């Protein structure tokens with residue numbers, strides 16, 4: 001796998017090594033945030049936007065540390081992160097359907113129950129999903145969208161294309 | 165001439181506040197415009213590709229920088245040669261193309277020499293200049309801030325993405341919102357006078373000369389903060405002067421400030437943060453980004469910005485360069501190719517892309533014209549963007565009472581530009597009012613904040629360059 005600074009795409013292995021992927025037990029318990037902020041940059045928006053103090057940094061330039069036992073998967077940070085680098089995944093429901101919560105700032109804008117095309121980290125279409133929840137963050141005005149996806153794609157789907 | 169409408173009417177994030185609808189005339193043909201918007205934006209929005217012809221070879225020219233620096237947008241407005249990008253549109257303006265060198269002497273500026281004695285002159289109304297003015301707001305020092313644009317805020321007014329950084333430093337807000345906030349705040353400061361659409365043109369024995377449409381000012385300041393920002397770098401390739409080739413910042417101004425789409429199918433050259441961010445903003449404006457190309461084997465900007473466009477399928481081609489473009493009135497096709505480690509083109513890898521726009525995001529150069537006229541010591545420090553003024557940790561140059569801040573001191577970020585602007589502001593307060601504990605503490609905290617901010621690996625270059633640019637502090641500043 002080529003380095004993410006050559007491709008602009010990060011792989012699951014790298015995320016796991018960086019401690020960004022919670023273990024199976026935590027994943028099954030309920031929604032949880034996946035941070036794809038893999039480069040040390042001066043930013044701490046996530047740290048102060050999390051209402052549950054689940055994210056920390058010692059120095060502003062450290063990588064964010066996520067305490068998965070505190071993270072409720074509420075998704076507040078998803079709409080605030082300037083890097084659009086935070087996602088919430090949920091594989092806790094029975095059956096084959098999982099959920100991904102992601103930021104969205106393009107037209108057309110999504111609406112609840114609407115069908116969307118699911119895109120992976122390289123913009124490839126990997127299936128279709130349905131919007132189960134959508135709201136606009138008050139501060140950033142970004143849309144925060146939750147879509148249903150096949151359970152095995154929760155770590156693959158990272159964007160949507162809204163079909164009109 | 166095929167006219168089309170390049171305006172953006174719906175945008176996922178922005179709302180464009182347009183003025184009253186008016187009519188202007190381009191070569192006799194009526195076109196729609198909105199009062200107060202950039203005249204160049206109005207002309208471009210109407211689908212006009214060729215603004216003027218070059219004086220000798222008669223090659224077509226159109227907007228490139230959108231901030232009054234390049235001259236490509238000069239046309240005759242009501243008979244007078246005018247840089248349309250920094251001129252607000254007014255009802256019934258009559259615009260004619262220029263295809264020779266305008267007769268300069270006929271249009272001499274009126275010399276209304278209003279002489280102004282001030283305590284502080286700030287050159288440039290970007291984050292750095294506005295920050296200095298903020299610190300000085302409400303004090304007993306008289307301040308004049310001079311900026312040459314239609315709207316105050318420097319680069320910030322075109323930044324529609326959410327800011328990084330820490331809570332104290334506006335993180336989570338969008339750049340143009342910060343600019344609006346500051347612009348309002350400063351307009352309410354009784355001791356700060358903002359001269360907008362006014363250019364500082366030179367430093368003389370008698371004082372500093374600034375020129376606006378209405379008047380020529382001679383300003384005699386006790387202290388100066390030069391915060392003139394930076395200008396965009398150019399790139400050499402075949403037909404690089406064809407309309408449709410723009411600076412990334414110029415395209416950003418068109419699109420994000422004036423709500424006009426620079427093009428439909430776009431090639432972005434350069435994968436630094438500017439190139440990556442503008443690509444994302446183009447997607448938001450409904451354009452298609454065919455590719456971002458980068459000569460180095462790695463993406464120059466932050467990973468998070470790259471990931472944002474990759475997930476919508478925009479390819480980032482590292483080890484690639486642009487060889488040339490083709491087109492008659494405007495870019496129709498661009499040729500790119502692979503390069504080896506020594507940046508030599510690898511034969512046989514040439515590829516042509518059908519695009520109507522090529523945006524150059526190949527770096528910025530500190531705008532030091534004015535600060536140099538004060539006679540400050542300069543040094544060539546590539547890590548900071550080129551020739552930069554030497555400065556103390558408190559932002560004073562080698563010439564006493566002349567301070568610098570922001571991109572002209574080092575190509576960096578808005579956040580650091582703000583911090584430097586504040587530091588310069590406190591330094592002036594300390595000089596004017598003595599070593600007050602309050603000011604000294606605030607200044608030390610800012611110096612520390614700046615240091616912490618630059619401690620990230622992504623700031624390695626700046627850190628190195630910064631060391632090379634420092635001169636010892638004056639003794640009085642401790």
Ligand SMILES: Cc1cc2nc3c(=O)[nH]c(=O)nc-3n(C[C@H](O)[C@H](O)[C@H](O)COP(=O)(O)OP(=O)(O)OC[C@H]3O[C@@H](n4cnc5c(N)ncnc54)[C@H](O)[C@@H]3O)c2cc1C
Pocket residue numbers: 231287288289290291292293310311312313317318319320323325326327328362363364365391392393394413416437438439441442531534569570571572575576577578579580581
């Ligand atoms: C695409 C892009 C994205 C960016 N994203 C971020 C980000 O997310 N976060 C961040 O922190 N930073 C970001 N930056 C960087 C940031 O915008 C700049 O570093 C910052 O604006 C520099 O501030 P400044 O005040 O030094 O200069 P500027 O903002 O360039 O302002 C200088 C002003 O001075 C005026 N001026 C120049 N010469 C004269 C003269 N002779 N007379 C009168 N006026 C004059 C100019 O026209 C301008 O208005 C970004 C930059 C770009 C281009």
Ligand code: SF4
Pocket residue numbers: 032033049050051052053054055070071072073074075076077078088
């Ligand atoms: S999802 Fe909610 S709880 Fe988890 S890190 Fe984000 S803001 Fe905090």
Ligand code: SF4
Pocket residue numbers: 035036037043044045046047064080081082083084085086328468
């Ligand atoms: S807010 Fe986003 S970009 Fe900033 S540190 Fe947190 S995850 Fe990274």
Ligand code: FES
Pocket residue numbers: 204226227228229230231232233234235236237238247248249250
């Ligand atoms: S001077 Fe107007 S586009 Fe450059």
